[in-house]
Amino acid sequence: MLRFVNGRGRPSNGKRRPGPVHPLKELDTNDVRQCLRVAFGSTLGFVVSSLFDWHYGVFFTVYPMLLLALVPTLNGHVIRQFLGSALINTVEVALIAGLFGHLPVIMTGLAFILFAGRFRLMSGGPLFLFGAQGVVSLSVMFHFASYPATNLHDLLASNLIASSLTLALAAVAYVLIPDAEPRGRPPRRDKSLARQRHETLLGASVATLSFVVFQVFDLRDSLSAQVATILILFPLTFRGAVVAARHRATGVLLGCSYGLLVQLVLYNHSGNLWLVVLPLWIGVMLFAREHLKEGVGSGAGFGGMTTVGILFGQYLSPGQDLVYSALYRVSSICVGMLAALLAAYLVHRLLNRFAATRLIYEDVVH
Template identity: 30%
Template sequence: MKTMRLWFGCVTGLAISMIFGWSYGFFVALLPIIIMTNADHWHWNGYYQLVIGIIWTTVEVSFINGFFQSSPLLLTIVVGIFFLEKCIAMSHKNSYLFGFVGLLVGSIALNFASYSSFDLEDFSITLWCSAIVTIPICALAYLLFPEPIAETAVDTTHDAQRYDHIGMIRQTALGWIIAMLAFLVFQVGDLNDSLSAQASIIIVLAPMTLIGSLAAAKIRIIGTFLGCLAGLIIQVGLYTWSDNGILFIMAYAIAAGIFCSWLALGTIKSSIAFSAMSALTVPLTTSLVPDQKDAVFAILYRFSSIFVAVVLTSMTIWVIHHFLVRVIKSPSEHFNHG
């Protein structure tokens, strides 16, 4: 039943985004997956964190962009405080989703808000709508495809939480430094078409540990390749029929069904499948314009940019992790070295 819930959530989300013509409609196809992957039963906590996290983050970004965009120094300082707030939230299990959503959405919005072609208001409203619509989509999915065997819901998200104070400080510092470096790189470079690469940096960073991030990097590359391949197959298979909404939804549903069956396993395949779903969904909803523009180049560019971003991020995380281990030591480590 979990496979059916996930499949229903992403396909329904895509259909809604197509009906309303949302510019960033891929969010409404992916947000239900984020919520339902680690929960076999309905829980309000995840939805609270998702909706409040998105609304609060977009309001913060609008405030920062409106008041500090003209002063690069002040902007950098305020963004640093913003990212620190999100990283601290991620270091606690009960607020992890709030922090992760804020860091992901905030880093994208803050960087792209500096480009005149980016409509922050449209981005924010679409995100609000996607987050709010996610609630009835998930509720309906749980109603139509309930878990047949009553089980105690176990939140397996990020079980490797930080148990020691020093470890939490290190991981918060690691997340903050990587987020700030990504922000500065995207501000200095003209990278307004690399949204997927920036999102990948935050996703690789999400475990907030060296081992977890390196594993996430491998998973991200494999999943992106599979998702891009599926997207190319859909694009080539439909060819001139890509303007047929029913055929497009059917083709997407078939590919999504395969990846959702992996998502339901709760293993490494689940993480690969999520990356595949994002790689499948984003280009087909943002770059494909029937009878005008195909998504082949966007799909190929997506894989290459994500590959480069993930490799560079992994190397940076490795360097910063070892630097933090040397700089921030627990009392026992000081004693052992003494």
């Protein structure tokens, strides 16, 4: 039975619906093997980038997490989305940052258009991976490319190499650790055009605002905070963003705590690659397990996993340690997410004033 709701997403009797509850599920054999694939892919990506001394190690560590944790299968459709997104993102950033990097207003307007296109694909459904990877990749690359000291060619090359290596590692992971049984197709939900417009404009507006704020205040060391403001938008609604932010804050706290523990254990041996590999694998494995138990796209497990990937991939080196990075990361992410949620709420209220962009939550009771 379909219960009609008003334009603000409340039941017709005026009572507010409770938010969705996602109980933890028991892991089956396929889930355990997916955890192993995530830990294998991200750890090996980190090792390869470290051995070749490639810059932007965060790409090589986090991209395998996005592909192997968010997508349970690897097929031609997934490969085309992931590789196509990497190629198109590289061309877009090269043109926009190269031609309009010195014109911040025009660059911001073009970034909004690109973000809107990606969120529209995410809202549509079949090309969700293409849009999601594009949003994260564009946000990170625009963030780096906006600073004059950044070598744009090195940045773009690192993105392409990391994306290609991620696909190769994913293919190897599926060959070595295949699923025990075939997986079913995920359920598909049809959305009204008004809802798709709402989700597109909400995501693009907040993502663009995040880009502007991090440039105006010169927060070049707050990469994970900027990524967090993007990842909480993956549910595509304000209500979903609130839940995602709460989960991500928990995940970031746990991920940073794990990073500090590893730093204390390694002490001044954090520059030894082979001593770092094991705690990285263990951390990714633990958070991947929690991610799959939660059964949601952007929960505490996924937040902790990407936090560990960013800490190890971008900030762990002989000249740095994780203590300052972890403590700074917790505070900056919390502030960033609160600001993003405030912006999302204001945009949500504004969009709901117009019938063409009004979001109505359908409440289906069986």
